[in-house]
Amino acid sequence: MGELFDFHGHFLPNMDDGCKDPAESLEVLRQSAAQGVRTMVATPHFFSSRETVDSFLMRRQASYDALLQAMASKPDVPYPEILLGAEVAYRPNISRLPDLEKLCIANSKYLLLELPWSDWTNEMMREIQNISVVRGLIPILAHLDRYMERANRQKIQELFRMDLLVQVNAECFLSFSGRCTARKLLRYGSIDLLGSDCHNLTSRKPNLEAGFTALQKLSPQAFHHIKHASDALYDDLK
Numbered sequence: 001m002g003e004l005f006d007f008h009g010h011f012l013p014n015m016d017d018g019c020k021d022p023a024e025s026l027e028v029l030r031q032s033a034a035q036g037v038r039t040m041v042a043t044p045h046f047f048s049s050r051e052t053v054d055s056f057l058m059r060r061q062a063s064y065d066a067l068l069q070a071m072a073s074k075p076d077v078p079y080p081e082i083l084l085g086a087e088v089a090y091r092p093n094i095s096r097l098p099d100l101e102k103l104c105i106a107n108s109k110y111l112l113l114e115l116p117w118s119d120w121t122n123e124m125m126r127e128i129q130n131i132s133v134v135r136g137l138i139p140i141l142a143h144l145d146r147y148m149e150r151a152n153r154q155k156i157q158e159l160f161r162m163d164l165l166v167q168v169n170a171e172c173f174l175s176f177s178g179r180c181t182a183r184k185l186l187r188y189g190s191i192d193l194l195g196s197d198c199h200n201l202t203s204r205k206p207n208l209e210a211g212f213t214a215l216q217k218l219s220p221q222a223f224h225h226i227k228h229a230s231d232a233l234y235d236d237l238k
């Protein structure tokens with residue numbers, strides 16, 4: 001399977017609806033490392049309606065510091081490398097948000113963007129385009145698999161034509177209905193990245209290795225594309 005990159009996770013302690021304390025975070029990291037995950041991107045939820053970018057970044061740093069301290073207390077345990085990012089919730093005018101760049105992964109141009117669950121509008125499509133064209137950033141669409149039942153076919157086609165990356169959750173490959181969704185997605189275009197979107201040790205636990213294993217059986221071609229795209233993105237981030 002080789003080294004895996006997890007581009008979506010809520011494992012920073014006491015930051016959002018993910019891990020509640022450093023002990024839970026450490027176990028999520030340990031289990032991920034045991035699955036062959038080399039690098040994990042921390043992507044706590046960011047809602048511009050609730051908080052400024054600076055306030056979010058200060059909270060994120062405090063949470064990360066607490067995690068580093070906990071990791072240092074158990075130096076013999078192998079942990080994945082951690083990169084800091086955010087899962088930025090879409091809202092109108094998000095492309096004009098001051099300091100949007102600061103929410104990109106590891107000071108890169110890659111921004112994990114969570115689309116709304118309600119109807120996708122033309123305005124939303126323009127905003128995504130503007131994040132790329134006006135702000136010069138590269139959106140990564142978070143867990144596109146989770147929208148497939150409701151999403152408008154034409155809008156999905158439009159998204160696949162944009163200059164962006166598509167991230168899918170590993171869980172998508174772990175159920176029959178999820179695999180049907182994945183096949184549907186692959187008919188539109190490529191899936192670029194996988195993420196565990198892990199939140200805890202129970203209902204949403206680290207599952208990247210299982211996801212990759214199931215994906216390899218489902219579509220060796222998609223598996224190789226994702227491995228290649230993940231390596232390329234990681235090289236870009238470093």
Ligand SMILES: [Fe+2]
Pocket residue numbers: 008009010087142197
């Ligand atoms: Fe998430």
